[in-house]
Amino acid sequence: MSTEAFDVAVVGGGLHGLSAALHLARAGRRVAVIERRWTGRHASGATAAGVRTLGRDIAEIPISLEAMEMWHRITTIVGDPCGFHAHGQLRVAEIAEHMPALLQREAKIRALGYTHEEIIDAAELRRLVPALSPHCVGALVARRDGAADPHRTILAYRRACEAENVAIVENCGVESVDRQGDDWLLVCGQRRFRAPVVVNAAGAWAARLAALFGDEIALGVRASMMIVTERLAPLLAPVVSVVGRALSFKQSDQGTLVIGGGLQGAADLDRERSSVNFAELAKGARAASELFPAVRGVRIARCWTGIEAQTHDHLPVIGASPNAPGLVHAFGFSGHGFQLVPVVGAILTDLVVEGTTRREIAAFAPRRLMQERVAA
Amino acid sequence: MFRKLHDPGAQTVTIFIDGRPVPAELGESVAAVLLRQPEAWCRTTPISESPRAPYCMMGVCFECLVEVDGLASVQGCLTPVRNGMRVARQQGPRSLSA
């Protein structure tokens, strides 16, 4: 049985794995992406594809702003616009009592020197989103934010990888890991891969993969539910979320409404399946029809969930393993990783090529989720 | 495209298709009535706006989507007529401002 040798083996063919592979290949590395099913099978294919700096955790703002700059020139990175439109993202206050929190948020990030979030009044809100119910009183907006087309983005990243001679190996799950000299040996059924560096971009299954390398990482799972409707004539351009409700509401290029917001279905990691809970999803439909009364009669085309990893602090894990030489983690994006895709590939390439990065990633260190081992 | 073989007599009701009164028989579906009209189509698609008409009559093709009494994208083949029912053909992607 032959072993295929690479400089880097990226485990996980989601967008973060593909982005890592793309940047590493451009840095001259021979890269394989090893994917148990197919590229974009889980979270990347089930995302609402919001491209959002708005409301980010303070620790994420620097890389999120850099990622946003990259989204605005995404064609130069992957050769395709990825369906990205910067029509802004808004967080809406339905009642006056919800405004102080938005005002405080704006003040807090301005004090830190950031200007990408801006308070707007009811009149400006109405101008930006005429379809919104008139009861809404104001919003926080990030005007350079927007949304992309998830499937087009997956295809663009995949093709860009292939153009850089990245080996994309699908239907190939890592079953065990061994050490062979300075290399890791990844055993995947009939196939073997060896590489000195492994990127763990295995999403919801990343903790299981980490454990094969000896890293015990506490990782939760989420299965956010989404609703997509029939196609409609243009109704709104920005992405709208609402204070105090699980709702994210936008219209795709195809005209379908894409309604999410983090309502949770059920995830089954072993069976690699997730399911919709309609009694729960009804809350999202209710929120959507209260914020946009005209949509009550709109028909739902389909609903789904996607399985992804969630950390206890909702920050991603990005960084080298403290235990396993050559293992770099990138997972746990907790429902908001899509926007970070371009920059995370660049960060991982720094870590692999330089051994360090000038970008601010201290808050994402894997060690914070490995307390038991640290204490021991 | 189709014609009715008998006179429904007492079973006759009137429905309105795009505002025009049309006779129908209790028990038959909106799609069956649409297929008796001179216009062959009952909607145009949201993408190319090409005309479509009822195709399967049993609820699995979704070609007979029409607006019924203000509710849009209703399957005409699964909707029995009622007296006074208002049916509108749908053209292209639905516009919610209307």
Add this chain to the structure above:
Amino acid sequence: MNANETDLLIVGAGPAGMAAAVTARSQGLSVRVLDDQPAPGGQIWRAIETVAETPRIARLGEAYRAGADRAAAFRACGALYEPESQLWQIEPGFRAFLTQQGRARSVTARAVILATGAQERPAPFPGWTLPGVLTVGAAQILLKTADSVPTSPVWIAGCGPLPLLYMTQLLAAGGQIAGFLDTTPRGRLGAALRHLPQGLGLLADLAKGLSWSLALRRAGFPIIRHVAELRAEGEGRLESLHYRAEDGREGEVAAEVLLVHEGVVPNIHAPLALGCAVSWHAGQHCYVPDLDSWGETSQPNVFVAGDGAGVGGAEAAEPRGRIAALRVAARLGTLGEGAAESAARPERGRLSRALALRPFLDALYAPRPQVFAPADETLVCRCEEVTAGELRARAVQGRPGPNQIKAFTRAGMGPCQGRQCGYTMAHIIATAQNRPVEEVGFYRIRPPLKPVTLGELASLDEREPAA
């Protein structure tokens, strides 16, 4: 017991669903039957209660007339019958979500029998989306429910018993046939005869088939054999159709209405959505749910009866419905295991007799290869308007399955949710990737099974009492 709870939920009020309901009620179960039609009967006995009161029952034939007694027995059995209700989701346990008269609600049950029947096999060809092209089944439904026939002499293209039956019924009703494009490939009868079972009971069925053919021949319209390819053309509606036979003979004729039929396939969306395992049925060229001898799927207490279990016709649907209902009664404790077994024995005999001729029919009317290999310009996904050429181009990039190509092309994402393009997609992938179609698989079925509105879904939350 809460009004929203029953022992057994039956989905579909056709031959299988009605038979299951009558049996389950006779075994003391509480039963709810959901059906999207306004009256019982399924497709085979559509509008039977209404038509049975009129003289036109005579021209629809004996098999249709038989539905009147079944509908009456069903009405009398005490099942909670909810017509015009659209089932759009079943969650484990079981909670079923439905919409009726524009209102959404959920009901619970301890067991489920899916009796959702079959649909006509989608057989795409250039122009099949033009107004004026319908299925033969659609025309038959129009005849039964609306006493309507094509205005002008109609062209019929396809193969299988249904076109023959419909043409007979149409002529009896005074309709006119312009011509029949028989798409049965050459040499099929010889191949099918190997499957002809022994037994005299079946001769009656064969004689019935032959008598249709004789009546049709007497009518004198042209019959063109071994038609392989079709193309419908027109500006905004069907105006002409072009056909080409196996031997290269071609023709172009003016047409206002073209009816097509290439057999039927089980409705598998509901079982797939419930996670029931399915397997490829090579003889019927479709997926069927994996069922035990009682009709139970791989999901405990979920049963499939009727043509949804594999196409067998009404005579097979009824015993299948009764067998499943007996098993449910045994499961829920109103009937002993042994008693269920004894009661099922005669039903199994009926089922096996009803299915005896099926391999012969399957072989005789197996779809021609062109059904699965439409020309590049053909719209395969009617909803999202995706052509066979686009699917083929995607299918050779890597080794994608139906769900990946769906994501990239949107084929299967429209309101019909792949009911019209799923099998064509699978065959295009299989051919492009040179692998067997049964290995390709089918779309993952996303809920809801029917396009419920946001307001209907929202109303489920609005009615929740405050916690």
